[in-house]
Amino acid sequence: MSLTNATPLEVAQAARSGSRKLAVLSTEERNAALTAIHRALSEGKDEVLAANAKDLKAANNAAEGGELSQSLVKRLDLGKKGKYEDMLQGILDVRDLEDPINKTTARTLLDDNLVLSRITCPIGVLLIIFEARPEVIANISALALKSGNAAILKGGKESNHSFAAIASIISRALSTTAVPSDCLQLVQTHDVIADLLKLDTYIDLCIPRGGNKLVRMVKDSTAIPVLGHADGICCTYLRGDAPTPMAVKVIVDAKVSYPAGCNALEQLLVDTDALSTILPLVAKALLQKGVSLRCDAPSLSALQQTLDPHSAALLQPSTEADYDFEFLDLILAIKTVNSLEEAITHINTHSSHHTDAILTSSPFHAQAFLSAIDSSSVYWNTSTRMADGQRYGFGTEVGISTNKIHSRGPVGLEGLTIYKWVIRGEGQVSAEYGAGGRAWKHERLPVGDGDGEWVAQNEEERELLRRFRAEKGGVNGA
Amino acid sequence: MSLTNATPLEVAQAARSGSRKLAVLSTEERNAALTAIHRALSEGKDEVLAANAKDLKAANNAAEGGELSQSLVKRLDLGKKGKYEDMLQGILDVRDLEDPINKTTARTLLDDNLVLSRITCPIGVLLIIFEARPEVIANISALALKSGNAAILKGGKESNHSFAAIASIISRALSTTAVPSDCLQLVQTHDVIADLLKLDTYIDLCIPRGGNKLVRMVKDSTAIPVLGHADGICCTYLRGDAPTPMAVKVIVDAKVSYPAGCNALEQLLVDTDALSTILPLVAKALLQKGVSLRCDAPSLSALQQTLDPHSAALLQPSTEADYDFEFLDLILAIKTVNSLEEAITHINTHSSHHTDAILTSSPFHAQAFLSAIDSSSVYWNTSTRMADGQRYGFGTEVGISTNKIHSRGPVGLEGLTIYKWVIRGEGQVSAEYGAGGRAWKHERLPVGDGDGEWVAQNEEERELLRRFRAEKGGVNGA
Incomplete structure (x- = not known):
């Protein structure tokens, strides 16, 4: 890892060059690099925490001056109970x-x-821009190396000292492994981002992890x-045939369990026939948890008639803008709909295509909803908070994508790979086929792993392999 | 299909709205639309050819005036023997x-x-910009509808009359089917492209099919x-241990069988130990086919010493620029390399990451090459011209991608799809797991088709289905 004063072009070229060497390393070599990083960060804990203390001190000063929120200061703190150990364990989990x-x-x-084979391979060079939390650097580095990708990392300025310490330790660790240190590049100054974003010749994929503004x-x-x-504007559509206890449980979880999460519920759509049956119990439970309810006219009126006066007094009327807003807070917009179609149209128009759910006892209405909602995750009778790589069984995630190509929903290691098409022949040529008289067979063959592995069979080949992977003069090019 | 005077925003919104309805149609309904288009274009052949004659007349005039090439005029001609029938058959093949x-x-x-399921679905709205050949409109329309995508099509101005005729026939055909006509939008004026390219809220993927300039x-x-x-700067690396007859056959096919193709060979890299053994026979065969050879100093010298004086006189020295250029013509750049590493570095730097090949008898050198070359297709002992969706067994292709994400190499129907994550539960919530005490099972289950299908089981459901798919007031939203 280079803690670099290089120009953005030099950074990108070095990462590209490193990526070529990394791409042909074996599973064992990449895993060994993760083991080395884990050991080095484990041994270097005091060094990192000392650097982190400097960041924290500056952040606390800024927070006192009102320039930084206390929650950001908390996110910076690597010394918090178990946080450093979780970061270390995360590296081994990815390995x-x-x-x-x-x-x-x-x-x-x-x-x-x-024979034509489709073989998975690394994407190449990733540019990952993230805010605050310094432990992300270890997590992202592990994910990038595991999947054979080089990465240029740009963290938030609040954690500069922590980043520098972690980067220098990772760099020392990599120098003992087959992975070139150039494969991880740390960029510290914000003003290089604009230049890096122009380098599409060298950088293959950009993953911004942060707020709306950064991503846009x-x-x-x-x-x-x-x-x-x-x-993350997630919606849940409540039908009148949903069991009330389930509706209360699911909606409370979706709104309350982590309101700052991108998978938290922001809008509840309620069928007219649930307004005075299920909704009052849902609303009561939410109000008890401190959730502000912003209701459209029919739901407001229904709740005012059914809730006790104290609860009813807490209700607020919604505005149109509430249905296009990500609250990231204990606020829920409620809207009444007259049909499944209306709910689907509203969600396809106003949700951010992240995660949306239906609560119903009708498998047919559920299936119609699951088919018609154009979002990365679509649920029947469960909480939108389920949208998460760890919960999906991916082990970890790079982030959640609402893209319509490549990787959608929680992105695990698979989202950091692409494939190449390989043909192994013995001199066949295109002109022999079709008009040339030969017919294609196009038979599907069974697939197995390791077809893309490259294993040396004798000393000559092992020597070639070594030369190939040599840090200098090896496989290169942009 | 709308032959439209609408604004770019209206076009994109209509396509988005159509795409929502198309996405929930059954396989049979989408296939029936392709059958209807096939029948209508079959019956409308005279109408299309009359329109095509107008385009041809204008093109011939332009060609006489030197404003248009004769090869473009040929590509415009739908009346050419078998071309119309091939276009018709293509629709049924996709169906x-x-x-x-x-x-x-x-x-x-x-x-x-x-249960978590990953279910393939359409991408949404495609913007496809292509040049010249009017039959592409039928091909692309078939691919888009088959995969459940709406498409906005912009063709070349030279084929405006043909496009208009085909579009109007397809539009009439669609009006008899479950597919909304809005799902195919034909745009005729070039100046709307800039506006359409800004509408990333409504358009999910753009596929430019044409020259370098258009794509950039x-x-x-x-x-x-x-x-x-x-x-399409494709390279082939010739090693000294390749059988000479195979090398001659493969290289001639790659260069000569269709020089204007993006998968045609543009650069031959030759190991020093093949310079005076295999290369002379390869060069002779290429010269006999009329190929101009642009050689670096070592290959030029080797060929001058081994070829007959008449052939040797045809050789040209290469310039550095020849190694970054797509000739699309009977021209080949030849470069000498001293090792596998040098070949790999040259190709990773100078090829366009489309298709590159190695010719060798050594499985190990082949495997090293296949692993290290960062291109969409990488071959051992076969011609770069194999890079083609039909040859790969995809039935047809939308184009060839050198992207590092989503779809790489020849793009078939699969490249026009993405997936959504669906969870079906019974009220489980996120807070129950992890710290909540329950453990995830994360068991892989067998997969089967049709999980995303939506089949009505009784009259009430069939009625709902009908309402859902009604042309007006159906599922909508952006």
Whole structure:
């Protein structure tokens, strides 16, 4: 890892060059690098925490001056109970996941001794821009190396000292492994971002992890593909046939369990026939948890008639703007709908295509909803908070994507890979087929892993392998 | 299909609205639309050819005036023997491919009665910009509808009359089917492209099919993801241990069988130990086919010493620029390399990451090459011309992508799909797991097709289905 004063172009070129060498390393070599990083960060805990203390001191001063929120200061603190150990364990967790590259995912017999294989491989160079939390650097580094990608990392300025310490430790650790240190590049100054975003020749994918503003800025200013989501406006549609206890439980979880999460519930759509049956109990439970309810006219009127005066007094009328807003807070917008179609149309128009749910006892209405909602995750009878890589069983996640291409929803290691098409032949040529008289066989063959692995069979080959992977003069190019 | 005077925003909104309805249609309904289009274009052949004659007349005039090439005029001509019938057959071929949407590609048991499924679905709205050939409109329309996507199509101005005729026939055909006509929008004026490229809220993917200039213009001016390739600079690396007859056959096919194709060979890298053994025979065969050879100093010298004086006189010295240029013509740049590493570095730097090949008898050198080359297709002992969707067994292709995300290499129907994550539960919530005491099961379940299908079971449900799919007042939203 380079803590760099290099120009953005030099950073990107070095990462590209490193990525070429990293891409041909074996599973064992990449895993060994993660083990080395884990050990080094484990041994370097005091060094990192000392640097983190400097960041915290500056942040506390800024917070006292009102320039920084207390919650941001908390997120900065690596000394918080168990946080450093969780970060360390995260590296080993990623190491122990299945290798996502060199997997053969399709094989076709084109003709005798002419076989087409689709083999997963790294994307190349990732640019990851994130805010605040310094432990993310270890997590992202582990994910990038595990999937064979080089990464340029740009963290928030509030955690500069922590980043520098972690970066220098990772750099020292990598120098003892087969992974070139150039594969991880730390960028510290904000003003290089604009230049990096222009380098689509060297950078293959940009992942902004942060607020709406950051993501929009990135999307609007680069030809590099961007993976992520700007907003998390999640909706739940409550039908009159949903069991009331389930509705209360699911909606409370979706709104209250972590209101700052991108998968938290922001809008509740209620069928007219649930207004005075299920909704009052849902509303009461939410009010008890301190949630502000912003209601449209029919739901406001229904709740005012059914809730006790104290609760009813807490209700607020909603405005149109509430249905296009991500509160990230204990606030819920409630809207009345007259039909499944109206709910679907509202969600496809106003949700941010992140995660939306229906609560109903009718499998048919559920299926109609699941089919018609155009969002990355769509649920029946469960909480929108389920949208998470760890909960989906991916081990970890890079973020959540609302993109319509490549990777959608929680992005795990698989989202950091692409594939190449490989043909192994014995001299067959295109003109022999079709008008040339030969017919394609196009038989699907069974697939197995390791088809893309490159294993030396003798000393000559091992020597070639070593030369190939040598830090200098190895495989290169942009 | 609308032949439209609408504003770009209206076009995009109509396509988005149509895409919502199209996405929930059954396989049979989408296939029936393709059958209807096939029948209508079959019956409307005279109408289309009359319109095509107008385009041809204008093009011939322009060609006489030197404003248009004769090859472009040829590409315009739909009356050419078999061309119209091929276009018609292409529609049926796409119809008869496996349905790429509503396929369950992964299933995980998160907990008892809490199942996560990954289900393929359409991307949404495609913007396809192409040059010249009017039959592409039928091909692209078929691919878009088959995969459940709406498409905005912008063709070349030279084929305006043909497009208008085909569009009006397709529009009439669609009006008899469940597919809303809004799902195909034809845009005729060039000046709306800039506006359409700004509408990333409504358009999900842009596919430019045409020259380098068009693709670069599109990539540089939109936040919509772009699928395609700007250049096809394909390389082949010839090692000294390759059998000479195979080398001659493969290289001649790659260069000569269709020099204007993006998968045609543009650069031959030759190991020093093949310079005076295999290369002379390769060069002789190429010269006999009329190929101009642009050689670096070592290969030029080797060939001058081994070829007959007549052949040697045809050789040209290369310039550095020849190694970054797509000739699309009977021209080949030849470069000498001293090692596998040098070949790999050259290709990773100078090829356009489209298709590159190695010719060798050594499986190890082949494997090293296949692993290290960062291109969408990488071959051992076969011609770069194999890079083609039909040859890969995809039935057809939308184009060839050199992107590092989503779809790489020849893009078939699968490249026009994405997936959504669906969870079916019975009231489970996030707070129950982890600290809440319950453990995730994360068991992989077998996958099957049709999980995303939505089939009405009784009259009430059939009525709901009908209302849902009604042309007006149906599922909508942006």
